[in-house]
Amino acid sequence: MTALGILYPGHSAEDDYPRIEQLLGSDIRVDLVHTDIGEDAHRVDALLQMGAPERLAAGLQQLRLSGAEAVVWACTSGSFVHGWDGAHEQVRSLAVAAGMPASSTSFAFVHALREIGARQAAVGATYPEDVAGLFADFLRAGGVEVTGVRSSGVITAAEVGTWGEEEVFALARAADTPDADVMLLPDTALHTVAHIPALEKELGKPVLTANQVTAWECLRLTDRRVNAPGLGALFTREPIVQV
The missing domain is CATH 3.40.50.12500 (Rossmann fold)
Incomplete structure (x- = not known):
């Protein structure tokens, strides 16, 4: 059993994740913990606060107890709003606090694009x-x-x-x-x-x-590959070998 840890802000489309878990197969578990969203606004100042280290760290104990093997911050805007370097620092801090591999949805998009070429x-x-x-x-x-x-x-x-x-x-x-x-x-x-x-x-x-690549990124962090046609080309294509 591979356990995927997802930090998800607030309550909007989190029901995508049980569907993802079903499509991935019986040996994948998706553990989702909600983070405090603060002010629900797609504004730069609110998004910077949404992805603040203390907000992300608050949900990590529950994920550790669940047995999660990796964690992804499932908020695209709450990661890319920090810029390329700032988003890297956000992920590094999350990995240290979690004690496990970590990433965010923004980086998941970049890695998934590379995966499919x-x-x-x-x-x-x-x-x-x-x-x-x-x-x-x-x-x-x-x-x-x-x-x-x-x-x-x-x-x-x-x-x-x-x-x-x-x-x-x-x-x-x-x-x-x-x-x-x-x-x-x-x-x-x-x-x-x-x-x-x-x-x-x-x-x-x-x-x-966003939710599709978030789950894929968490699988990538655990070195798992799953063929799941219901989740689109990302989950059916052979990876591109970068040269």
Whole structure:
């Protein structure tokens, strides 16, 4: 049994994770602990506080007791808002506090893009335009070419959590660009796991979503690979050998 530790802010789309656990198979357990979200706002100042070390550390004891083998901070905006170097420091501090390998959803996107060999990404963001731009900057720092960013301007994770299939597909269609070889949907507050295969079929390209890549990153940290077609191309493709 491999136990994955997820630190998830507040309550929005955490029910994606039981679905992920079911799709991964019987020997994978996903342990999720909620962190204090503070002010629910996609604003830089609020997001910096959301990912503060003391907020993340508060949930670690419960994950350690669960037997988690690695931990991922499941908040894209609460990691990339710190910038490339600051997000690295956030993950280093989390690993030290947790006593286990650690990462964040922002780095999960970069690592997943490398895994599938995708270099040109379109971004469909629920965030306001300035926050969506910071995610694009983060991706560029990781060597990704961003072909376009679609911002929906939603301020709160609570509102994003109410979106259904219609809104998710509309965002992906609006954000797609002909030169993109992958679509990114970066908000962990957005329910996406049930829609990934259908999104990939409609767009004709891999789709990476926040909760999907978070689980994949945690598996990567535990040296596990799982073939799970229900979770899209990321979980079915052979890894790209970097040269």
